Amino acid sequence: MRKKIDIDDFDRRLIDEVRRDNQQPARILADKVGLSVSAVLRRLRRLRAERVIIADHAIVDPALTGSALTMHVLVKMRQAGASVMDGFSRTLSSHPEVTAAWDVTGDDDYVLKVQVASMQEYDRFTRRALGEDRGVYAFKTLITIRTIIEDDASRRPLLD
Secondary structure: OOOOOOOOHHHHHHHHHHHHOOOOOHHHHHHHHOOOHHHHHHHHHHHHHOOOOOOOOOOOOHHHOOOOEEEEEEEEEOOOOHHHHHHHHHHHOOOOOEEEEEEOOOOOOEEEEEEEOOHHHHHHHHHHHHHOOOOEEEEEEEEOOOOOEOOOOOOOEOOO
């Protein structure tokens, strides 16, 4: 287990800002959090080195990249044994349609975020990724009507 990293209010404000937009120049971040540019750069280096900031990501508009349909798929496994669960978890990365996945508690074992261009593509995905996997007992699909918030950290509504 990793040890907890001590972060102060400046670090928290800096983290909030880079979660909203990691492309902000250091001088803008410095103004927003009340530090010098060199202090911001030093803190960002430390937060990345200590793996508080794990990665920088872009939120891409799926409609513009040919993946306009988003489904959340609840997957129930036949057995909850480690080898079955680990095997399924490993195979998820081989399916580019799966853009996020969570191992969860409750009636279902996994929640998958699946992005595709059409219902036909989704049908092919489910047959290949879920129907052919002997460990999968059942799955339920929730079709996203519209995205309200894409990233919990930014809390920016994406409504038109």
